[in-house]
Structures are given as C-alpha cells and as structure tokens.
Amino acid sequence: MILPIFIASLLFASSSFAAVQDFCVGDLNGPEGPAGYSCKKAAKVTVDDFVFSGLGAGGNTSNIIKAAVTPAFSAQFPGVNGLGISMARLDLAAGGVIPMHTHPGASEVLVVVQGSICAGFISSANAVYFKSLKKGDIMVFPQGLLHFQINAGGSPALAFVSFSSPVPGLQILDYALFGNNLPTELIAQTTFLDPATIKKLKGVLGGSG
Numbered sequence: 001m002i003l004p005i006f007i008a009s010l011l012f013a014s015s016s017f018a019a020v021q022d023f024c025v026g027d028l029n030g031p032e033g034p035a036g037y038s039c040k041k042a043a044k045v046t047v048d049d050f051v052f053s054g055l056g057a058g059g060n061t062s063n064i065i066k067a068a069v070t071p072a073f074s075a076q077f078p079g080v081n082g083l084g085i086s087m088a089r090l091d092l093a094a095g096g097v098i099p100m101h102t103h104p105g106a107s108e109v110l111v112v113v114q115g116s117i118c119a120g121f122i123s124s125a126n127a128v129y130f131k132s133l134k135k136g137d138i139m140v141f142p143q144g145l146l147h148f149q150i151n152a153g154g155s156p157a158l159a160f161v162s163f164s165s166p167v168p169g170l171q172i173l174d175y176a177l178f179g180n181n182l183p184t185e186l187i188a189q190t191t192f193l194d195p196a197t198i199k200k201l202k203g204v205l206g207g208s209g
C-alpha cells in the first residue's frame with residue numbers, strides 16, 4: 001500500500017514542479033532581496049541572458065595579492081539568478097594568493113586548469129585540510145568555512161570555481177580585520193595581536209584607527 005502512495009506523491013510533486021517557471025533571469029534594475037533579483041520579463045529574455053563570455057580573459061594580477069578573481073555571479077551573469085549556481089575564474093601570478101576568506105552563502109568546487117595551487121580550508125572544529133593541486137585536480141570547500149588558494153609553482157596558475165549559489169558572498173579575513181576603521185585597541189583585545197602589527201597591517205590593507 002505504501003509504495004503506490006509514494007509513487008503517486010512523486011508524480012504529484014513532479015507535476016506541480018512543472019507548473020513553476022523554468023528560469024528567472026535577474027532584472028538588475030530591480031531590487032535585490034534574499035531570494036535574488038526579480039525576474040526579467042520572459043518576452044525580453046534571449047539566449048544571451050544564458051551566456052557569459054567574461055571568463056575567457058585573465059584578470060589583472062598587478063595588485064598586492066598578485067591574483068584576480070573574475071566573478072560570474074548573478075550581478076554579472078543574471079542568467080544564474082534563482083538557479084542556485086554560479087562560477088568564477090581565478091588567476092594567480094607567480095607568488096599570487098587568494099587570502100584566507102569565506103563565502104557565507106555557498107560551497108565551492110575548484111578545478112585547476114594551469115599550474116599548481118596549494119589550496120586548503122579550516123573546519124569549524126579547527127582541523128586543517130590543505131594540499132598542493134595540479135592541473136586537472138578538483139577540490140571542494142564546504143560552505144562558510146575559511147579557505148585559501150596560493151600559487152604553488154613559479155609560473156601563472158589558472159583555476160575555475162563553481163558555487164552552490166548565484167550569490168556566494170565573499171569575506172576576506174585580513175580586510176575584515178585590517179581594512180576598515182575598527183579601533184586598533186579592539187582588534188588587539190579580540191585577536192591577541194600586538195598594536196604595532198595591527199597598525200602595520202592597517203597601513204598595507206587600507207584601514208585606519
């Protein structure tokens with residue numbers, strides 16, 4: 001008796017899913033809420049809403065981290081709005097690093113396309129998982145955990161990452177601590193770092209106070 005009811009409920013579930021819209025290309029002129037952007041009118045949607053050509057070229061790595069992240073999140077690629085996915089391109093020049101950071105809204109999968117990358121994350125139990133990855137290797141970074149990528153070779157490295165959200169979010173630990181006006185004294189009290197080190201890092205990362 002249970003099985004036919006179960007199958008009937010699956011049929012009911014799938015037929016009701018068919019009634020919802022296939023996609024919701026983001027209307028970037030509208031407001032953005034917790035569920036993403038509102039939908040562009042279906043009559044105005046074209047194939048180009050589902051294609052993003054911005055990951056073909058490397059980002060500019062002439063910066064302090066010698067690295068560039070080129071996102072294809074819903075703000076750049078409105079076609080992923082509402083679909084629970086997105087992508088980005090990582091370019092790491094020799095010596096480049098994507099500093100310790102989290103994506104509050106998404107898990108991540110990274111695939112190395114060129115060069116080698118030392119990547120790792122830290123669990124909420126403070127266990128460390130890191131490895132030197134070579135071309136073709138992929139690694140996952142669970143949602144919300146601190147993680148990093150470092151160029152592990154002497155030549156440029158390239159990776160593509162995908163996310164389990166069209167809006168993964170990004171918080172870089174050093175900028176959160178040293179790139180704003182949080183008073184040095186409070187940072188010292190909450191991190192046990194000495195004030196001279198904090199002021200030096202604020203100088204490097206654009207913070208004050």
Ligand SMILES: *[C@@H]1O[C@H](CO)[C@@H](O)[C@H](O)[C@H]1NC(C)=O
Nearest residue numbers: 058059060061062063064068
């Ligand atoms: C890369 O960024 C640097 C620093 O902002 C700038 O001087 C340089 O012109 C940029 N290069 C390109 C190709 O845009």
